[in-house]
Amino acid sequence: xxxxxxxxxxxxxxxxxxxxxxxxxxxxxxxxxxxxxxxxxxxxxxxxxxxxxxxxxxxxxxxxxxxxxxxxxxxxxxxxxxxxxxxxxxxxxxxxxxxxxxxxxxxxxxxxxxxxxxxxxxxxxxxxxxxxxxxxxxxxxxxxxxxxxxxxxxxxxxxxxxxxxxxxxxxxxxxxxxxxxxxxxxxxxxxxxxxxxxxxxxxxxxxxxxxxxxxxxxxxxxxxxxxxxxxxxxxxxxxxxxxxxxxxxxxxxxxxxxxxxxxxxxxxxxxxxxxxxxxxxxxxxxxxxxxxxxxxxxxxxxxxxxxxxxxxxxxxxxxxxxxxxxxxxxxxxxxxxxxxxxxxxxxxxxxxxxxxxxxxxxxxxxxxxxxxxxxxxxxxxxxxxxxxxxxxxxxxxxxxxxxxxxxxxxxxxxxxxxxxxxxxxxxxxxxxxxxxxxxxxxxxxxxxxxxxxxxxxxxxxxxxxxxxxxxxxxxxxxxxxxxxxxxxxxxxxxxxxxxxxxxxxxxxxxxxx
Amino acid sequence: xxxxxxxxxxxxxxxxxxxxxxxxxxxxxxxxxxxxxxxxxxxxxxxxxxxxxxxxxxxxxxxxxxxxxxxxxxxxxxxxxxxxxxxxxxxxxxxxxxxxxxxxxxxxxxxxxxxxxxxxxxxxxxxxxxxxxxxxxxxxxxxxxxxxxxxxxxxxxxxxxxxxxxxxxxxxx
Ligand code: SF4
Numbered sequence: 081x082x083x084x085x086x087x088x089x090x091x092x093x094x095x096x097x098x099x100x101x102x103x104x105x106x107x108x109x110x111x112x113x114x115x116x117x118x119x120x121x122x123x124x125x126x127x128x129x130x131x132x133x134x135x136x137x138x139x140x141x142x143x144x145x146x147x148x149x150x151x152x153x154x155x156x157x158x159x160x161x162x163x164x165x166x167x168x169x170x171x172x173x174x175x176x177x178x179x180x181x182x183x184x185x186x187x188x189x190x191x192x193x194x195x196x197x198x199x200x201x202x203x204x205x206x207x208x209x210x211x212x213x214x215x216x217x218x219x220x221x222x223x224x225x226x227x228x229x230x231x232x233x234x235x236x237x238x239x240x241x242x243x244x245x246x247x248x249x250x251x252x253x254x255x256x257x258x259x260x261x262x263x264x265x266x267x268x269x270x271x272x273x274x275x276x277x278x279x280x281x282x283x284x285x286x287x288x289x290x291x292x293x294x295x296x297x298x299x300x301x302x303x304x305x306x307x308x309x310x311x312x313x314x315x316x317x318x319x320x321x322x323x324x325x326x327x328x329x330x331x332x333x334x335x336x337x338x339x340x341x342x343x344x345x346x347x348x349x350x351x352x353x354x355x356x357x358x359x360x361x362x363x364x365x366x367x368x369x370x371x372x373x374x375x376x377x378x379x380x381x382x383x384x385x386x387x388x389x390x391x392x393x394x395x396x397x398x399x400x401x402x403x404x405x406x407x408x409x410x411x412x413x414x415x416x417x418x419x420x421x422x423x424x425x426x427x428x429x430x431x432x433x434x435x436x437x438x439x440x441x442x443x444x445x446x447x448x449x450x451x452x453x454x455x456x457x458x459x460x461x462x463x464x465x466x467x468x469x470x471x472x473x474x475x476x477x478x479x480x481x482x483x484x485x486x487x488x489x490x491x492x493x494x495x496x497x498x499x500x501x502x503x504x505x506x507x508x509x510x511x512x513x514x515x516x517x518x519x520x521x522x523x524x525x526x527x528x529x530x531x532x533x534x535x536x537x538x539x540x541x542x543x544x545x546x547x548x549x550x551x552x553x554x555x556x557x558x559x560x561x562x563x564x565x566x567x568x569x570x571x572x573x574x575x576x577x578x579x580x581x582x583x584x585x586x587x588x589x590x591x592x593x
Numbered sequence: 594x595x596x597x598x599x600x601x602x603x604x605x606x607x608x609x610x611x612x613x614x615x616x617x618x619x620x621x622x623x624x625x626x627x628x629x630x631x632x633x634x635x636x637x638x639x640x641x642x643x644x645x646x647x648x649x650x651x652x653x654x655x656x657x658x659x660x661x662x663x664x665x666x667x668x669x670x671x672x673x674x675x676x677x678x679x680x681x682x683x684x685x686x687x688x689x690x691x692x693x694x695x696x697x698x699x700x701x702x703x704x705x706x707x708x709x710x711x712x713x714x715x716x717x718x719x720x721x722x723x724x725x726x727x728x729x730x731x732x733x734x735x736x737x738x739x740x741x742x743x744x745x746x747x748x749x750x751x752x753x754x755x756x757x758x759x760x761x762x763x764x765x766x
Contacts, residue, residue: 201690207726224621239695242674244642244652268691271728288721294650357660414594589648
């Protein structure tokens with residue numbers, strides 16, 4: 081593409097492949113190689129998939145969107161410093177700041193060196209580095225970016241918001257009603273997930289992965305499980321593979337239904353929320369009846385699934401699909417036909433195609449702005465290669481488009497559930513449960529890309545020789561969506577912020593970790 | 594749209610009968626509430642929810658309480674936007690240290706008489722997050738807790754039972 085050197089071409093020249101990293105290659109670069117990579121990134125379209133630290137190393141993952149090739153690059157930083165990617169990949173900035181706050185790694189020539197997750201409240205600095213440091217004795221306040229101009233005023237909002245939502249701080253600079261700039265400050269729900277995962281057995285770590293972001297518990301569990309299985313070269317039973325997809329699609333529908341209603345509710349159209357929340361409840365109850373948990377938490381585990389579908393499950397699921405197919409379209413017609421509602425959602429919170437590409441934003445945020453990317457299709461994973469589905473993509477980039485992407489995805493997921501239920505493979509011979517035990521005492525490195533309802537999750541894991549988790553980095557899709565919310569609200573009125581925010585529905589917990 | 598309104602009007606309510614107030618919760622609350630407060634509150638409670646480091650799973654189920662099937666408001670219990678309007682803080686999460694101050698300030702902004710409910714395993718015990726550098730652990734290490742609703746996340750029915758118990762106790766005597 082663009083006549084540039086292919087991903088693997090460049091990496092083979094500037095780096096050396098690391099053994100035992102699956103399923104995609106990992107390259108160790110020297111400092112020169114890393115600088116060459118930055119040079120290359122300035123002129124090519126490779127998407128940044130993630131960036132994470134270790135006490136003496138930094139890793140980044142990329143995808144060449146055209147070919148779908150994926151690779152991880154690593155740089156040892158014995159001095160705790162590495163050249164920043166933020167100038168060529170702005171989405172790297174917050175990840176680098178997180179790596180700094182947790183591991184003490186300094187990004188040289190960064191576009192923004194301020195702390196991100198560290199709010200001077202932990203009682204320790206760089207807690208995951210080899211030498212954690214004492215806290216700053218009397219920390220000053222966080223500095224927000226300066227905004228200058230006539231007639232501007234600031235509105236600070238949060239961290240505690242006026243609703244049942246997660247905490248974060250938004251600093252609006254407005255000119256009258258119009259937002260001139262929004263600056264986010266996140267990290268309030270940092271629970272130290274990556275630190276807690278370190279040194280734990282896989283099964284315990286899986287429970288943490290399930291609680292990274294409760295609304296995407298299935299997807300995060302799946303990403304963790306797939307990364308571990310890649311590291312160990314484990315093949316899970318076919319029935320488990322299909323049941324995982326079943327749960328993932330139920331999760332997608334439940335969240336989209338909730339979001340569609342909540343977005344309309346924020347446009348003062350409460351009817352829709354009252355309706356879709358009933359449908360959502362219907363999905364959760366079916367999930368509960370089939371898998372014993374309304375959100376299906378801890379049901380996807382490394383090696384397979386924790387609960388098999390009960391005998392009556394297939395019937396319940398097909399009933400659910402039939403009922404939603406009956407009750408959902410009339411609601412869509414209401415949404416489509418309400419001029420007062422469209423007045424709020426059409427053209428509001430616009431994000432350009434250029435911006436979603438530059439930040440590599442996925443999910444409904446990317447696909448409503450023309451970025452045709454879905455991890456279920458590229459890189460793709462089983463059983464989706466055997467299922468028929470479309471990935472809806474729109475180009476308008478506004479709140480309305482993000483609603484429509486969700487509507488279309490609900491329809492697609494209903495079809496997927498139907499296909500899965502009718503074609504679900506029987507349990508493999510010799511197994512009494514759709515899971516296989518993980519062989520103890522083996523190590524390896526693995527990575528997984530999984531499409532949550534919100535977009536693509538990357539999870540990277542290294543297991544040590546005893547099979548314990550040496551390092552795990554789960555990168556929620558929100559990392560690449562939050563920065564775009566700042567852009568989406570610019571030029572809109574303050575009162576439209578809840579609407580824009582809901583239409584993104586980024587995760588705070590998944591981002592803050 | 595008209596059709597929807599007609600169906601809603603003729604179809605009867607979708608709301609389900611309430612669960613019995615949780616016995617354990619009633620027992621926990623007995624004796625904790627002061628008489629004057631009960632008289633003042635009558636049979637209504639205003640709740641301010643505070644996420645102090647939740648994974649958002651608890652929030653999803655708290656949201657469900659507002660759907661027409663559980664319809665929390667029929668009991669006189671409602672969620673309010675400001676702690677200044679609240680009688681109860683419903684706290685989730687293992688108190689992320691980055692949220693500790695905001696939680697305390699929210700509690701301080703809530704006028705008395707007031708109660709604090711710890712919702713979910715994280716808020717009750719710190720859950721899987723206790724012991725790390727980033728979380729304090731159970732909410733009771735930061736603020737006095739009047740009622741604990743365990744679960745990960747608690748089911749809406751459990752939340753409802755717990756909150757009804759709070760209501761009964763606060764109005765009962
Ligand atoms: S109790 Fe469970 S659902 Fe609730 S915040 Fe904690 S981990 Fe999430």
